[in-house]
Amino acid sequence: MTTAAPPAGPPPAASTIEARLALDRQRRLRSGGGLAIGAAVLVAVQIALSSLGGFPESLVIPLSDWIDDARRWVIDNQTSHWSFSFFFNPVSDSIDWGLRAVEGFLLWLPWYVVAGATAMIATAVLRLRAGLLAAVGVLYFGAIGLWEESLQTVALMTVAVAIAVAIGVPVGIASARYDRLQQSLRPLLDAMQTLPAFVYLIPVVLLFGVARVPAIIATVVYALPPVIRLTSLGIRAVPAVTVEAAEMFGATPRQTLRKVQFPLAMPSVLTGINQTIMMALSIVVIAALIGAGGLGQVVLVSLRGLFVGRALEAGLAIVVLAVIMDRVTHGAAGIGGRRRLRLMPDALAHVGPVRSVEGTLSAVDRLLLRAGSLLAEPLSRKLDMAAVERHPRKVLGAALLAVGTVIGAAIGRSDFPAGISFSFAPAIDWLVDWVRDNLYEIGGTWVGTGWFSDSITIYAVTPLRELFSAELAWPVVVLAVALAGWRLGGVPLAAFCTACAAGLGFLGMWELSMDTLAQVIVAVAMAILCGIPLGVLAARNDRFERMLKPVLDFLQTIPSFVLLVPVIIMFNVGRIPGIIASVLYALPAATRLTNLGIRQVEGEATEASRAFGATRGQTLRKVQLPLAAPSIIAGINQTVMLVLAMVVIAGLVGGGGLGLETVKGLRRTDSVGSGFVAGLAIVLLAMLLDRLLQAWTRRFTPVESGP
Amino acid sequence: MGADVGDDAGRDDAGRDGTGAAAPLVCTEITKIFGEDLGAAEALLAEGASRQDVQERTGCLVAVRDVTFSVERGEIFVVMGLSGSGKSTLIRCLSRLIEPTSGTVEIDGTPIGDLDDEGLRELRRSRLSMVFQHFGLFPHRKVIDNVAFGLEIQGAAKADRYRRALQVLEVVGLQDWIDHFPQQLSGGMQQRVGLARALCVEPEILFFDEPFSALDPLIRRDMQDELLSLQAGMRRTLVFITHDFHEALKLGDRIAIMKDGEFVQVGTPEQIVSAPADEYVREFTEDAPKTKVITVGSVMRPVDGETPAGEPVSLTAVLDDVLPQLLASPEALCVADDQGEVVGTVDRDRVAALLGEGSRAGAAPGDGPLEPR
Numbered sequence A: 001m002t003t004a005a006p007p008a009g010p011p012p013a014a015s016t017i018e019a020r021l022a023l024d025r026q027r028r029l030r031s032g033g034g035l036a037i038g039a040a041v042l043v044a045v046q047i048a049l050s051s052l053g054g055f056p057e058s059l060v061i062p063l064s065d066w067i068d069d070a071r072r073w074v075i076d077n078q079t080s081h082w083s084f085s086f087f088f089n090p091v092s093d094s095i096d097w098g099l100r101a102v103e104g105f106l107l108w109l110p111w112y113v114v115a116g117a118t119a120m121i122a123t124a125v126l127r128l129r130a131g132l133l134a135a136v137g138v139l140y141f142g143a144i145g146l147w148e149e150s151l152q153t154v155a156l157m158t159v160a161v162a163i164a165v166a167i168g169v170p171v172g173i174a175s176a177r178y179d180r181l182q183q184s185l186r187p188l189l190d191a192m193q194t195l196p197a198f199v200y201l202i203p204v205v206l207l208f209g210v211a212r213v214p215a216i217i218a219t220v221v222y223a224l225p226p227v228i229r230l231t232s233l234g235i236r237a238v239p240a241v242t243v244e245a246a247e248m249f250g251a252t253p254r255q256t257l258r259k260v261q262f263p264l265a266m267p268s269v270l271t272g273i274n275q276t277i278m279m280a281l282s283i284v285v286i287a288a289l290i291g292a293g294g295l296g297q298v299v300l301v302s303l304r305g306l307f308v309g310r311a312l313e314a315g316l317a318i319v320v321l322a323v324i325m326d327r328v329t330h331g332a333a334g335i336g337g338r339r340r341l342r343l344m345p346d347a348l349a350h351v352g353p354v355r356s357v358e359g360t361l362s363a364v365d366r367l368l369l370r371a372g373s374l375l376a377e378p379l380s381r382k383l384d385m386a387a388v389e390r391h392p393r394k395v396l397g398a399a400l401l402a403v404g405t406v407i408g409a410a411i412g413r414s415d416f417p418a419g420i421s422f423s424f425a426p427a428i429d430w431l432v433d434w435v436r437d438n439l440y441e442i443g444g445t446w447v448g449t450g451w452f453s454d455s456i457t458i459y460a461v462t463p464l465r466e467l468f469s470a471e472l473a474w475p476v477v478v479l480a481v482a483l484a485g486w487r488l489g490g491v492p493l494a495a496f497c498t499a500c501a502a503g504l505g506f507l508g509m510w511e512l513s514m515d516t517l518a519q520v521i522v523a524v525a526m527a528i529l530c531g532i533p534l535g536v537l538a539a540r541n542d543r544f545e546r547m548l549k550p551v552l553d554f555l556q557t558i559p560s561f562v563l564l565v566p567v568i569i570m571f572n573v574g575r576i577p578g579i580i581a582s583v584l585y586a587l588p589a590a591t592r593l594t595n596l597g598i599r600q601v602e603g604e605a606t607e608a609s610r611a612f613g614a615t616r617g618q619t620l621r622k623v624q625l626p627l628a629a630p631s632i633i634a635g636i637n638q639t640v641m642l643v644l645a646m647v648v649i650a651g652l653v654g655g656g657g658l659g660l661e662t663v664k665g666l667r668r669t670d671s672v673g674s675g676f677v678a679g680l681a682i683v684l685l686a687m688l689l690d691r692l693l694q695a696w697t698r699r700f701t702p703v704e705s706g707p
Numbered sequence B: 001m002g003a004d005v006g007d008d009a010g011r012d013d014a015g016r017d018g019t020g021a022a023a024p025l026v027c028t029e030i031t032k033i034f035g036e037d038l039g040a041a042e043a044l045l046a047e048g049a050s051r052q053d054v055q056e057r058t059g060c061l062v063a064v065r066d067v068t069f070s071v072e073r074g075e076i077f078v079v080m081g082l083s084g085s086g087k088s089t090l091i092r093c094l095s096r097l098i099e100p101t102s103g104t105v106e107i108d109g110t111p112i113g114d115l116d117d118e119g120l121r122e123l124r125r126s127r128l129s130m131v132f133q134h135f136g137l138f139p140h141r142k143v144i145d146n147v148a149f150g151l152e153i154q155g156a157a158k159a160d161r162y163r164r165a166l167q168v169l170e171v172v173g174l175q176d177w178i179d180h181f182p183q184q185l186s187g188g189m190q191q192r193v194g195l196a197r198a199l200c201v202e203p204e205i206l207f208f209d210e211p212f213s214a215l216d217p218l219i220r221r222d223m224q225d226e227l228l229s230l231q232a233g234m235r236r237t238l239v240f241i242t243h244d245f246h247e248a249l250k251l252g253d254r255i256a257i258m259k260d261g262e263f264v265q266v267g268t269p270e271q272i273v274s275a276p277a278d279e280y281v282r283e284f285t286e287d288a289p290k291t292k293v294i295t296v297g298s299v300m301r302p303v304d305g306e307t308p309a310g311e312p313v314s315l316t317a318v319l320d321d322v323l324p325q326l327l328a329s330p331e332a333l334c335v336a337d338d339q340g341e342v343v344g345t346v347d348r349d350r351v352a353a354l355l356g357e358g359s360r361a362g363a364a365p366g367d368g369p370l371e372p373r
């Protein structure tokens, strides 16, 4: 820089500023240069290898043949080999026995007892309004003629969740106690939560075949991580002094766990169970692919036959089930649930008629309470259990249900009455036709859903797929991924990314993977373009946030597959509905985390910026968005993983790509091998994307913060 | 050095035990170091390195260093010190909630370091109890179940433990709150629950880590009085941590002043007040009510020949008690011991000199005429 000696030269401050600016320029040049060099290398390699194109057949490892051999071996040895007769078969048999028992019991119960019990449980943990709505929901199962299928699904859920809890809670407790276990479990759990549900199906099918038991096993595996994680988290969150206090009184480790740690961890454990239930429900339809039956089966079969209306009816039943289970377990997780006899929204509580209705309600409730007490008192004396006396409502409820059951058994009619029935499938089917006839090209112009999906296909998905799978030489793609890995995470990540990307080729899944990748990229771009602005808006406008919340909640509760159905109504089958559904599926993550990130920016930082006279736009750009960056990037990360999960599922309804190949493997025994390989390719793709994104997220969060 | 004073005082007091029975709580050279490289840190300490040195060279934190003391049955042993001086760490070492890095703790002659898990649990169940600085209540249990926890662990029947818990809750004035959860109580009330929980099991040895810090002055005084009267009846062995010098003077049979993990001085309240070992201790004693602590005996001039006439004052009376007489009489008062024999005289000038002492900065301890016997 300046050559002048310090005393005669410009003031030192100025020279340091000069140096600073120069350094800044240099740094920017270097990073820009790095990108440019990387691009140049890629272009050069592409030109040199332009004849190469997709991955050559000759390099493919015949893994799928090996898998087919293994499958054949399994089939041949199922009856003779010791591992089957002493492990797999007994496990499978006992699960089957449990499932039959639960299902048999549920179907034996009179329908009104099922509805009543659901209503009572929901009322007990939430409030009367929730109870009534739950009863309506249960009646809906019967009304659309899917009573049996719904209870089958409930039974399957019950068994799967029971197994998941029976495994997950002890493992969680152990991993709270032993750091070593926790550390070795973490990457496994991370991986389990990253992978799309799909990939669990094939290994299970390999070992257990297609039936309800393998479906349960796949569900258990998929739904297991939250219970383990949250049990461990809850126990570890108990303050050290509290544990010390117990120890100080000479409590044994077991007593400390039973009397102090576990009760305190209970809310966390229940949250984990809630999440496990929701995850289990979210793969009801997918599990139907390997023979879970129930509602999922109805959705699948209807969609295959393009009976969209029926699919929506069954899908809605799954949503209803999900909402009931979610709300009820949520209510149960909140300590000391409020019991309220409100039917109407709180805002209306003061309106005259509402008040009188609710007055009557509480009078009825008092009456019930009296009746309950009358029952409970002698009962508690007889059983010598004071606890019974304290819950007159529960005693009364149980008594009513028991009487109902006895009557049902006596008259021998527990089926849902055929008289109560309704169906909106025809209306939906009509709507599908109408949409196809009228919205495809609205009023004969080019505007319409047809134009929308065509342009996404023509201008985005197809060119990208062609680019990746045919025009670019495969080493260029691998190299590009490796360079990205190197920039974000150094040599180890670069090596990992290279291995994953090349692995896609060696598995013989290059073209299908690139197809899936192209769809993912398009869907992610759309999700981000919609999600982040929505998040920003929500962060800046409380009213908008409140309006958005139920929509996002709803989108997050709907099992992924069910989300496809309404999209199919609009866009028919093909790649585009898959992409749209992925966008909808992933939107809540991007929006939520953007909103959260901006709102978490401390009030003082925002105020300070405003105090300097920054406009709202400036404050957003210079203070809020940069400070919210870690959260937003975490949102993008989640968006990508959710989109991948959905795009894969959409393979079933014409999305093609890896998803379709996997499903083929499930449907036809002769292509189990290639299905397995496609599943493996999904795993590779998911891990590749996840690691890259994690590294990117970490760059924005210098201090590692726990989940 | 201060550490020497502490050591001497500790040994003195251990020797004071004339009955021959071992003190219920004896701690010898307890050291606790937090960190990774404990070996290196211990080696440095053995060479006499300072706490800062150890921290800089090994990254380890010396929380307690070479602390030796014993507590007699019926005695209240108070530990004072600034924040971070290692008091809580020390008291945790006494029950092995924290494993001391070195040193031994003997309870009734048994080194507790040798106990296995079951033995330690048995000891804690039957003999020890503790009030935690940050309460350590069980948030999921009602007040009564918190208090009854110790008995529950011991396997007592529900009715018995509730009866006992209720008794103790009455002592701390919370009998109307038994069905509340801890979070529904104020900080001071929570602290009293912690106190009741510790007292409920009727332990022989009690560890109190700032048990009254969150109480308002009135309840605090009640609790102190309550503790003293309980102590008069039961003669338990108490280790009591506090920040409040007034409290230390009121409760403590002996007081240990702790600084940077070491005992700087151990002595009776009177010894500490009248002869602070160094500047650090002096600062604690600065605004102590000296006349309530210092006895006539320690300021009197031994008899030399003739004695003044008049009603003698007692050797063991604190100055506060004799001030009216002293101020009313221009002459020196005579001092008599328990047998009524006149042993010395005390006059206004000597007392005035003592009271001025505190404000006279830089006065070296023990160089005046006021050295204790």
Ligand SMILES: Nc1ncnc2c1ncn2[C@@H]1O[C@H](COP(=O)(O)OP(=O)(O)OP(=O)(O)O)[C@@H](O)[C@H]1O
Pocket: B034, B035, B061, B062, B063, B081, B082, B083, B084, B085, B086, B087, B088, B089, B090, B133
């Ligand atoms: N578990 C621990 N790990 C590491 N350092 C600790 C641990 N517990 C305490 N320390 C350190 O030991 C020192 C003494 O802490 P301690 O809690 O004993 O202080 P204290 O005298 O009780 O203070 P206060 O009056 O504020 O309660 C502190 O510097 C603290 O940081």
Ligand SMILES: [Mg+2]
Pocket: B087, B088, B089, B133, B209
């Ligand atoms: Mg402390």
